[in-house]
Amino acid sequence: MDFNMKKLASDAGVFFTRAVQFTEEKLGQAEKTELDAHFENLLARADSTKNWTEKILRQTEVLLQPNPSARVEEFLYEKLDRKVPSRVTNGELLAQYMTEAANDFGPGTPYGKTLLKVGETQRRLGGAERDFIHSSSINFLSPLRNFLEGDWRTISKERRILENRRLDLDACKARLKKAKAAEAKAALWSDEVEKAEHELRMAQTEFDRQAEVTRLLLEGISSTHVNHLRCLHEFAEAQATYYAQCYQYMLDLQKQLGRLPGTFVGNVESTSPPPATASPTALAAATGPTVPTIPVVPTVVGAPNSAPTVEGLNPSDVKPPASGTRKARVLYDYQAADSSELSLLADEMITVYSLPGMDPDWLIGERGNQKGKVPVTYLELLS
Numbered sequence: 369m370d371f372n373m374k375k376l377a378s379d380a381g382v383f384f385t386r387a388v389q390f391t392e393e394k395l396g397q398a399e400k401t402e403l404d405a406h407f408e409n410l411l412a413r414a415d416s417t418k419n420w421t422e423k424i425l426r427q428t429e430v431l432l433q434p435n436p437s438a439r440v441e442e443f444l445y446e447k448l449d450r451k452v453p454s455r456v457t458n459g460e461l462l463a464q465y466m467t468e469a470a471n472d473f474g475p476g477t478p479y480g481k482t483l484l485k486v487g488e489t490q491r492r493l494g495g496a497e498r499d500f501i502h503s504s505s506i507n508f509l510s511p512l513r514n515f516l517e518g519d520w521r522t523i524s525k526e527r528r529i530l531e532n533r534r535l536d537l538d539a540c541k542a543r544l545k546k547a548k549a550a551e552a553k554a555a556l557w558s559d560e561v562e563k564a565e566h567e568l569r570m571a572q573t574e575f576d577r578q579a580e581v582t583r584l585l586l587e588g589i590s591s592t593h594v595n596h597l598r599c600l601h602e603f604a605e606a607q608a609t610y611y612a613q614c615y616q617y618m619l620d621l622q623k624q625l626g627r628l629p630g631t632f633v634g635n636v637e638s639t640s641p642p643p644a645t646a647s648p649t650a651l652a653a654a655t656g657p658t659v660p661t662i663p664v665v666p667t668v669v670g671a672p673n674s675a676p677t678v679e680g681l682n683p684s685d686v687k688p689p690a691s692g693t694r695k696a697r698v699l700y701d702y703q704a705a706d707s708s709e710l711s712l713l714a715d716e717m718i719t720v721y722s723l724p725g726m727d728p729d730w731l732i733g734e735r736g737n738q739k740g741k742v743p744v745t746y747l748e749l750l751s
Contacts, residue, residue, distance in 0.1 A: 386535040389542070398542055401534050407579070410586035411527075417589050418520050421596070425512040428603075432501045432509075459494030463487040481628060489621040493614055500610035508603035515592055519585075526582045533575040540568040619700065626729050626743040627705065686723065686732055686739065693721040696733070696747040710740030720747065 392398035403411075433439050438455065456464075466487030470480040544564035695717055702712040710733045712718070720731040720742065733742035 382536070385539050386532060389535045389539045392542075393538070399538060401538055401541075401575075403579075407583060407586075410583065410589070414523060414586050414589050417592065418516065421512050421515060425509060425516070428504070428509060428512075432504055457494040457497050459490045459497055461494075463489075463491035463494060466490065478628065482625065485621060485624050485628070489617050492617050496610055496613040496617070500606055503606040504603055507606065508599045511595060511599045515596070519588070519592060523582075523585045526578070526585055530575075530578045530582045533571070533578045537568070537571040537575045540564065540571040544568050622743065622745050623702075623705075626745070688719070688721050688732070688734065689723075693719050695750045696720045696731075697750060698746060699748055700746050702743065702746050704740060708741055710735065710738060710742050712742060712746060718742070718747075720749070 389398060393400045429439055433442070464487075466483045470483035470487065473480045473483070475481065475484055544561070544567075547560040547564040550560065696719075698712045698714055698716050698718065700712075701714050704711040710718075712733070716735070719734040722728075722731055726732075729744055730741045731744055731747070733740060
């Protein structure tokens, strides 16, 4: 107990001395040992690394999990060192609802078939999102957290020790200065001067040793940057893979939906004849000199005197209309599913037009002597 009390009194004395030195420095009444410019640059670089790492970490967490409640839950599980329960992504939940709706409306109906197709794509998108979040958490977020909770805490601890060593050093310098001033007045203070000089040498040694330790840790920030650079490349690669998967899934969905019969055409159940429609020439005269459009003649399945659908025709035997053709630029590559379709290459120019009774999602495309059906979603129609 006696030893503890002495240590407590000693620690209190050191704390008081440091507090006095710190206060006098702030008031401009005491000198302060300045660190060299290189050391100051290392400190500034470390602080900047810590601040930006925190911001990048927090915003990446928001990107991967926009729900703040879910982020708090994951944080608590992580602090409790427990496994975060698996959570259904929004895409997977939407897929579940679409599948249930399709079964309710009838999976054989055009709407039900489309819901199943879109729902399956949403499920695949949700799975891709789950993989992206998992990969990013391991390869990008974890290294950032490890730096903030490991290396940075060590650096902060050593910096606090260095600051205390500096205060001790400056306090010793102040005591030596006072002792020398007193020595000039009376020789009795020579012992005090020797004692102050000894304490100063000890404080200088401790300060130099701690400065070297802190310097080595601060110089390690360069290695941290290299590690974070590698993690950033992995994050960008994971993100590129995720968006490429989403893009491919949506292209596949477009192809599948393009081959389904027109939902509105297939659902029309009417015995009355189709309404009279104006000819393309009359429409053009009525609208005036605007951008030319592709004439499409709507038909109703089951109605008398309906025009034959183009699915039963051979595209190579189809002749373009006298008017209504226009140029189109291909947006994406497209592989023909059968001989009635025309394969496309991105950025090429083709001539397109529509025929009476043709599915509005498709056009007839011509490229030289080649001809076939092409999906509208893969084209940018030009004037």
